[in-house]
Amino acid sequence: MTEPIIRVRDLHKYFGPLHVIQGVDLDVTPGEVVVIIGPSGAGKSTFLRCLNFLEEPSAGTIEIDKLKIDAQEPLRRQRRHIRELRQKAGMVFQQFNLFPHMTALENIIEAPMTVKGLSKQRATEKAEELLDWVGLSDKRDEYPSRLSGGQQQRVAIARALCMEPKIMLFDEPTSALDPELIAEVVEVMERLASEGMTMVVVTHEIHFARDVSDRVILMADGGWAEIAPPNKLFTDPEEERTRQFLAHIL
Amino acid sequence: MLSNDSVARSDSRAINLTFILIAVTVVLSLLYAIQHYAGGPIQLAVVSRVQDLALSPDNATLAAGANDGNVYLWHTQQGWERSILSKHKRSIIGVAFTPDSGTLISASRDGEIRLWDVETGNVREMIQTGTKLNDLSLADDGSVLSVVGEDNKVHIFEVASGELIQSLGPTSNTALAVALDAQGTLVAAGNGASIEIWDARTGDPLQTLTNYCEDETLETRAACEEADEDWLGHEKEVTALAFSPDGTLLASGSADTTIIFWALETGDVEWPSIGHWSTVKTMTFHPDGRSMLSGGEDNKIRNWRVPGGKSTAIFEGHLSGVNGVAFGWGPEMILSGGADGTVRVWETANQKVTFIAWTKKGLQPVWGSLLRTWMLVSGIVGLVSLLGLRRAQPWGHLLALFLYVVGPIVVLGLPLLEVFIYPLSLGEQLSIGWPLLLLLGWYGMVVYALMRQSVAVSYEAPESSTLSEQLMASQRTRKLRNAIFIIAVWFLIMVVLYSVLRRFNLDVAFMRHFFSFIMGGAWMTLRISALSIGLAVVLALLGALGRLSKNPIANGVSGFYISLIRGTPLLVQIYIWYLGLPRVNVVLPAQVAGTLALGVNYGAYMTEIFRAGIQAIGKGQYEAAEALGMSRTQLYRRIVLPQAFRIVIPPIGNQFIAMMKDSSLVSVMSIWELSYRAQKIGRQNFRSLETFMIAAAFYWLLTVIFQFLQGQLEEYMARSERR
Numbered sequence: 001m002t003e004p005i006i007r008v009r010d011l012h013k014y015f016g017p018l019h020v021i022q023g024v025d026l027d028v029t030p031g032e033v034v035v036i037i038g039p040s041g042a043g044k045s046t047f048l049r050c051l052n053f054l055e056e057p058s059a060g061t062i063e064i065d066k067l068k069i070d071a072q073e074p075l076r077r078q079r080r081h082i083r084e085l086r087q088k089a090g091m092v093f094q095q096f097n098l099f100p101h102m103t104a105l106e107n108i109i110e111a112p113m114t115v116k117g118l119s120k121q122r123a124t125e126k127a128e129e130l131l132d133w134v135g136l137s138d139k140r141d142e143y144p145s146r147l148s149g150g151q152q153q154r155v156a157i158a159r160a161l162c163m164e165p166k167i168m169l170f171d172e173p174t175s176a177l178d179p180e181l182i183a184e185v186v187e188v189m190e191r192l193a194s195e196g197m198t199m200v201v202v203t204h205e206i207h208f209a210r211d212v213s214d215r216v217i218l219m220a221d222g223g224w225a226e227i228a229p230p231n232k233l234f235t236d237p238e239e240e241r242t243r244q245f246l247a248h249i250l
Numbered sequence: 251m252l253s254n255d256s257v258a259r260s261d262s263r264a265i266n267l268t269f270i271l272i273a274v275t276v277v278l279s280l281l282y283a284i285q286h287y288a289g290g291p292i293q294l295a296v297v298s299r300v301q302d303l304a305l306s307p308d309n310a311t312l313a314a315g316a317n318d319g320n321v322y323l324w325h326t327q328q329g330w331e332r333s334i335l336s337k338h339k340r341s342i343i344g345v346a347f348t349p350d351s352g353t354l355i356s357a358s359r360d361g362e363i364r365l366w367d368v369e370t371g372n373v374r375e376m377i378q379t380g381t382k383l384n385d386l387s388l389a390d391d392g393s394v395l396s397v398v399g400e401d402n403k404v405h406i407f408e409v410a411s412g413e414l415i416q417s418l419g420p421t422s423n424t425a426l427a428v429a430l431d432a433q434g435t436l437v438a439a440g441n442g443a444s445i446e447i448w449d450a451r452t453g454d455p456l457q458t459l460t461n462y463c464e465d466e467t468l469e470t471r472a473a474c475e476e477a478d479e480d481w482l483g484h485e486k487e488v489t490a491l492a493f494s495p496d497g498t499l500l501a502s503g504s505a506d507t508t509i510i511f512w513a514l515e516t517g518d519v520e521w522p523s524i525g526h527w528s529t530v531k532t533m534t535f536h537p538d539g540r541s542m543l544s545g546g547e548d549n550k551i552r553n554w555r556v557p558g559g560k561s562t563a564i565f566e567g568h569l570s571g572v573n574g575v576a577f578g579w580g581p582e583m584i585l586s587g588g589a590d591g592t593v594r595v596w597e598t599a600n601q602k603v604t605f606i607a608w609t610k611k612g613l614q615p616v617w618g619s620l621l622r623t624w625m626l627v628s629g630i631v632g633l634v635s636l637l638g639l640r641r642a643q644p645w646g647h648l649l650a651l652f653l654y655v656v657g658p659i660v661v662l663g664l665p666l667l668e669v670f671i672y673p674l675s676l677g678e679q680l681s682i683g684w685p686l687l688l689l690l691g692w693y694g695m696v697v698y699a700l701m702r703q704s705v706a707v708s709y710e711a712p713e714s715s716t717l718s719e720q721l722m723a724s725q726r727t728r729k730l731r732n733a734i735f736i737i738a739v740w741f742l743i744m745v746v747l748y749s750v751l752r753r754f755n756l757d758v759a760f761m762r763h764f765f766s767f768i769m770g771g772a773w774m775t776l777r778i779s780a781l782s783i784g785l786a787v788v789l790a791l792l793g794a795l796g797r798l799s800k801n802p803i804a805n806g807v808s809g810f811y812i813s814l815i816r817g818t819p820l821l822v823q824i825y826i827w828y829l830g831l832p833r834v835n836v837v838l839p840a841q842v843a844g845t846l847a848l849g850v851n852y853g854a855y856m857t858e859i860f861r862a863g864i865q866a867i868g869k870g871q872y873e874a875a876e877a878l879g880m881s882r883t884q885l886y887r888r889i890v891l892p893q894a895f896r897i898v899i900p901p902i903g904n905q906f907i908a909m910m911k912d913s914s915l916v917s918v919m920s921i922w923e924l925s926y927r928a929q930k931i932g933r934q935n936f937r938s939l940e941t942f943m944i945a946a947a948f949y950w951l952l953t954v955i956f957q958f959l960q961g962q963l964e965e966y967m968a969r970s971e972r973r
Contacts, residue, residue, distance in 0.1 A: 054873050087879040097874035101892050101970050111878035114888055143970040156874075163878060 005030045005198050006051070006167060011060035011071075013046055020046050022222040023060070028167070033199045035209040035230075038219035039245060044202045047219070048171050051200065052089045053082045064088050065166045087115065090160030094172040096152040098144040098159070104131065105140040108159045116163070123162070130158040134188050150181030154188055161192075168192065170201040206249065210234055218242045265708050268699040269639055272650055275696055276636060280629035283622055298322075298609040300587030302344045302386075302532070303574025306351040311368055313354055314574065314587045314609060315342025321356050321366070322609050324593070326579075330607055335371055337364060344386025345574075346395070348409065355409070357386035357397050365412070375412045379405055385427045389434030390495070394450060396437050398425040404439045406430075406450055416453045421446055429491035429500070436514075438500055440488030445502055445512075459500070459512050461485065482519040484510065492533040492542070494556065501542060503530025507763060509544060511559050521559030526550060527763035531573050543584060545572030548759025551586050553598070565596050566757075567603050624661040628653055642708070644727050651700050652734050654693045659741045706731075754939065761940050764931050768941060771924035772948045778845055778923060779910045785849025786856050786909075787902070793857030794864055795886075808857065815854035821915050823847055828919050844916035852909055859901045863894035896967045903960035907953050914945075924948055 004027035013021040020043045028034055036044045049055040051062060057071040065088045069081055098107050108130060109123035118126075131137050134154040144152055153173055160168060170189065174182045186208050193199055193212050203209065209216050209230055216233045218225040218241070225241040226233060234250075237243050298316035305312050312324040319338040325331045340359035347354055353374065354366040363377040363386070381399035388395045394415065396406045402420035407413065416437075419425070423442025430437050430450060437450040444460035461483025463474035474481045490503035499520065500512045508525035512518070526546030533544045535556070542554045551565035551572050570589035578585050578595065583604075587593045595605040631653050638646020699705065706727065789811075796808030815823070827847040831838055838846070867890050875885040917926035928945035932938030 052877055054877060083879050083881065086877055089877075091874075091877035093870060093874065093877075095870050097868075097870035099871065099874070099889055099893075101896065103970075110888060111875075111880060114884045115879045115881075145971050159878070 002029050004028055005065055006200070007061075007063040008051070009061045009063075011047070011050060011062070012058045013043070013050055013055060014058045020222050021050065021057075024223055026217075028198060028200065030198050031196045032215065033193045033201065033213045034215050034217060035201045035203060035213040036217045036219050037203065037206075037209060037245070038217075038225070039248075042219045043222045044219050045171055048169050048200060048202050051169055052086050052091055054091075083115075087163055088166040090163055090165035090168045092153070092156050092160055092168065092170045092173045094175050096144075096149070096156045096176070098152055098156055100144050103141050103143055104136065104147065104155045107144070107155060108162045111159070112162050127158070127162055130161055131155075133191075134158050135184075148181060149177045150184045153177065153185045157185075157188055157192070167198040167200065170199065170203065172202055172204070174203065174205055204249070206234070218245060220245070264699070264702050264705050268696075268702070268705050269636070271696055271699050272632060272636055272639070275654075275692065276629055276632035279625040279632060283626035283629055298591050299570070299573070299589040300591065300593060300609060301342050301573050303576050303585060303587035303593065304345045304347050304354075305576045305578065305585060306347040306354075306368065307349055308351040309579035310351065311347070311354075312576075312585065312593065313345045313347070313356075314593050315345040315356055315358075316591075316609050317341040317589075318609075319358065319360070320609070321345060321354070322593075323354075323368075323371075324607055330605075332607070333371060335366055337373060338362060340382075343383050344397075346386060346388035348388070348392040349390070350392070353409075355386070355388060355395060357383045359383060361399070363395070363397065363407070365409070377407060377412050384425060387428045387430045387437075387491075389430040390432040391434060394430065394434040396428050396430050396450070398428040398439050404428055404437055404448070406437060416448075416450065418448050418453055418455075419446075424487060426487055426489050427491040427502075429493055431493040431497045432495055433497075436493065436497070438491050438493070440491060440502070443484040443486055443488065443504065443506075445488055445491065445500070447500075447514075457514070457517050459483070459502070459517055482510075482522065484508065490530050490533045490544070492535055494535050494542075495537055495539040499556070501533050501535070503533050503544060503546075505529045507546070509533070509554070509559070511556070523554065523559040524561065526552065526759075527757075528571070528759040531571055532575055534575055534577070536577055543575040543577065545575045545586060545588075546759070547571040548757070548763065549588070550759070551575055551584070551596070553584075563598065563601055565601050567594060567596075568592065621661075624657070628657055644723065647700065647706065648727065648730050648734065651697065651731060652737075654696045654700070655734055655738045656741060658690060658693050659738055659745065751943075754943075756940050756943060757937055760935065760937055761944055764941065765944060768924065768927045768931065768944045769948065771922055771927040771945070772952060774841075774921065774923040775910060775913050775925075775949075776952060778841065778848065778916065778921070779906065779913050781845045782848035782852060782913070783902075783906045783909055785845065786852035786905070789850065789853025790856035790860045791891075793853060794860035797857065797861050798864060812854045812857050815851055820847075820851050820912060821918070823851055824915055824918060840916075840919040840921050844913075844919050844921050848909060848913060848916065852905055856898075856902065856905055859898050859905070860894065863898035864890060866897050867893050899960075899964055899967055903956070903963075906960075907956060910952055910956070911949055914949075 006026065006028040008024065008026040010023045010025060011021055012023050024047065036047070038044050046055055050057045053075070056075055059071050061068060061070045064085055067081060067085050067088065069078055069085060075082065099110065102110060105124065105127055108127035109120065112118040112123040112126065113120060128137070128140065131140055134157060136151060136154055139147060139151060147155065173189070174185050177185065182205065186205060189208065190212050201208070201213070213230050215227060216230045217227045218233065220241050226237060226239045233242065234246065237246065298318040298320065300314045300316055302315045303313070310325065310327050312326055314322045316322060319336060319340055319342060321335040321342060323333045323335065338356065338358040338360055342356055342358050344357045345354060352368055354368050355363065356366065357363045359382050361379050361381055361383060363379065364373050365375040366372070367374050379397060379399060381401040383397050383399040386395065386397050392409055394406055395409055396404055398404050402425045404418040404425065405414060406416040408415055418437070421439060421441035425439045425441060427440040428437065435450055436447055436456070438445055438447045444458055446455065447457040447459070448455050461481065463481055464479040465474065465477055468474045468477055468479065471481050484502065484504040484506055486505035488502050488504050492501045493499070494501070498514055500514055501509060502512065503509045503525065507528055507530065509523045509530055510519055511521040513520040526544065526548045528547035530544055530546050533542060535542045540556050542556055543551060544554065545551050549566065549568040549570060549572060552561050553563040554560065555562050565586070568586065568588035568590055572586050572588045574587040576585045582598050584596045584598060585593065586596065591609045593607045594603050596602065597604050631649065635646045635650040635653060638649060793808040793811060796804040799805055824844070824847045827843045831843065871889055871893070872885065875889045880888070913923060914925035917923060917929060920926065924945045928941035929938070932941035
């Protein structure tokens, strides 16, 4: 068994009196694709956002690529570590969140230049490679307002990849897309998985979960209801809760 | 939106009719223009400008030479009965009576000097000089006369024989004025900005009066001003000259608006004076030598006390430049003639007009020439538009519309208002009102024909094009058509505004005189506003970040700043800056204090704008930037503020426009910006309305320019939003 690249221990998150995540553990090995599904309000997105501290966990430890952060200690003092951790974890959002005042290319080279101090030339070379990889070379100088949702999301993936992250987090990447645009994004994610990227994906895209993932987690009421390989979980689930959920969506 | 039907079924009869209508208009316009340029029968010029004025020594006859070549005579003792001497072919430039009042001398631009018998009105003698004359002077004893003309020579003639005695010069620069002393011994003539004096009998040059420095070792004006000495003399052409009766002084008036009294003995400036607000046109000494009258292009007559050169009275009433002045037959009376075609009699005690005589009375001559020019231009432009219409080009249609909508307003509207400044009776106005109404009615018909949908559509999109092309073309043309009408409305409102302003009876010459001085304040206004807005933006940015910050100190400081500054009036703040700082021994230059006051004030208001701008940036942007590992500073600098700036640019531009006008409040600190200059000059001369009108015009101009620039900037900033 290889050393896990993500190690989460006893993670808790409160929103006021609401106990949203109730002490979960997770190990993800390098190159593994983990899909989290579950009913809305189960805490899927919150869990994912806790992984790179967009939400501050209330308790527990998170370790990504040997960088460990304990939520019990004041996060204020660990800011620098958090920034380092974020650079290891690329994130793709439901609403794309491209910077509207920058062209596709500028969106991609912005962080490598300001955060990593890459030269504009190096960053541009890399960005052009990535744009080519997501199939948007011809859109390099377009502003986001002139791109379709699918194109925007592919630029957002390229933007995250340009930071050379160790893992990628996808927060419902296809939920805001028109049905006919979902395929192009899923295709890019599949290629990314086949190239060996470690991915944690929150999605409702059952096809992706079935075809691409190594493990599927069903999350319910702030905890793991069931963890299993996809063919097992979708065809022969052990838990009653899983069966209920699958009956709803299939 | 027009339907497909109306596109297809474009009415060819209406189109042809429109075409014919415009063609007729064009032909008539051209015919009218050709006829009038060839010297047609209708002459609308009715006012004759008075160029010089003379009262006979026996006070029986008043003579006015006019620009139509006539000399108008009024017999003052016979109820101001008028007679006209018309032999000169061009404008009269000077008239004078011999001491016995029997002979009138007139000189004209046609190069002739005529000596008239005042009794009979016959020409007694005629002298040909062969050059266009600029000025005439007759010695008080009537022995000799002199003229200057375009040849820049001074010609002196004996009055009795009409023989040429001397021909002096030529001067190196234009000679616009000439004067003989009382006995005809000295002759002075303008030579550009300096004055040459000769012995009139021998022709020997005696003196040159030119500008100089009080410290005579300094030769250039710059050196003189550096040494803090006075630079004396004229800076522009000398336009009027007169010897004092005792021959000790020479008065000279100039296009630089000043009048100077020269002491002939030393050749130095005896008394400089403020002169007029525009070019000095004429001057005459009282026979007792103790006072002098002058008339200027500023429509005013001034009375001067000769020892000292101080202005003692101003006579206002002429509607145009004053070209001739004379002392009347009583001690309490003066006479004047002006370019408004009137000769006026004034009471010196209260400076009121007691009598007005007209050379001719009627409409401005502007009618004839403007109408004629309009006809020619509209004929030619109409021809071009016809060409476009024939080839079914949309620009032909738009050109024709523009020509007949905006053109008449511009060309006929403005001079129509001029009518109001001349006191005409209703009948005189109507005499050309009807043809005008007919003309406008005709143009209205043309515009109506052009606007008919079937006509418009046929030019907007040729039938061969596809439906979408037709629709796009018609939309484009509709936009342009609207633009044409908007221009017309603007012009119309400006014409109305102009007519209201004319009713204010503003002193135009005064405004022109101080125009450039007040304009100098525009630069200061702009500079203070620009510096203040710069300061305000910095403060507003800090204030907004403070307000949004969770840090209690930053939050408290900015909250207090906003509360205090927004809670007190700007004027009060300006006074506190101005009066308070010196108490703590901080003495700032007024401009710095003013900029601080404005910047700090506007910064507080703009803090709220910035705060709204920053808050308008969605949470997703912060998250995306944080997820990429950006620090707080990087996030604000690269992601949030650039987007916030784009949002706040329109309101900031708005604030800048407001500030440009609020900057007038710093005038209380004696900063020489627009308002302060306007206020100063206005109070000094009791003409505040005039100066504030100039200031208002400049504020408006600055605002218009800035609005344009802001539009450009917004368009640039919005480039990422274009779809």
